[in-house]
Amino acid sequence: MIDFHTHILPNIDDGSSSLDMSYAMIDSVKKQGADSIVLTPHYYFDRESISDFISSRKDALKLLLSDEAKRKQFPDLFLGAEVALFPMMSKMKDIEKLCIIGTKFMMVEMPYGKWSRASIAEVDNLYTRHGITPIIAHIERFIASQKGTDNIESLLGLDVLIQMNCGAIEKKFFNRTNHNLVKTGRIDLIGTDCHNMTTRKPNMDIGIKYITNHFGISMLNEIDKCGRDVLKNASRY
Numbered sequence: 001m002i003d004f005h006t007h008i009l010p011n012i013d014d015g016s017s018s019l020d021m022s023y024a025m026i027d028s029v030k031k032q033g034a035d036s037i038v039l040t041p042h043y044y045f046d047r048e049s050i051s052d053f054i055s056s057r058k059d060a061l062k063l064l065l066s067d068e069a070k071r072k073q074f075p076d077l078f079l080g081a082e083v084a085l086f087p088m089m090s091k092m093k094d095i096e097k098l099c100i101i102g103t104k105f106m107m108v109e110m111p112y113g114k115w116s117r118a119s120i121a122e123v124d125n126l127y128t129r130h131g132i133t134p135i136i137a138h139i140e141r142f143i144a145s146q147k148g149t150d151n152i153e154s155l156l157g158l159d160v161l162i163q164m165n166c167g168a169i170e171k172k173f174f175n176r177t178n179h180n181l182v183k184t185g186r187i188d189l190i191g192t193d194c195h196n197m198t199t200r201k202p203n204m205d206i207g208i209k210y211i212t213n214h215f216g217i218s219m220l221n222e223i224d225k226c227g228r229d230v231l232k233n234a235s236r237y
């Protein structure tokens, strides 16, 4: 399986705070059944420029890959970002540089308040103006805040892929809406969204086990196939 959402790169966001923590996280995700990991540090346009972000990300990757012996044990790594949606982002120069490298797929984090029409339009603009397919990060986090609107349906109707966190698939959090999203095949990709080894640790095993037991191995295979298609031309590290 592919872990599509991680904060494993050291010292770049609120995720891993040391190289040793990054190693432990990679080891854990690997043991839980992932042969590929997409590195998706947060990007916020009001905090730094795209070029500064890319430069810090490059340094963090260099550090992560610095030990040859460790590197040989790693699953395939891919470089992306979790881009917080911002106004007019589709008009921003170099926005495509935030895609998973080698692809036209970009992980987008929707706003946490009620979405405006303009926010949803901006997601659509990424595809219509640039041919970038947004991967909507952890859809389950937005269900409650969009209640009473048709925002979720509108978003699902666009050319987007939908990612769910393995933590949301864990039994105690798995409500009817989340269940139905998986059941109806609306979840394209899964990820751990791991940030550390304590409060937000890797939990790929929970997602894999629950999907297999409740929806069958064919559902898991479908999610895996979608991920392989996304990463078909992606650069490996």
Ligand SMILES: [Fe+2]
Pocket (backbone or CB within 6 Å): 005, 006, 007, 082, 137, 193
């Ligand atoms: Fe995240």
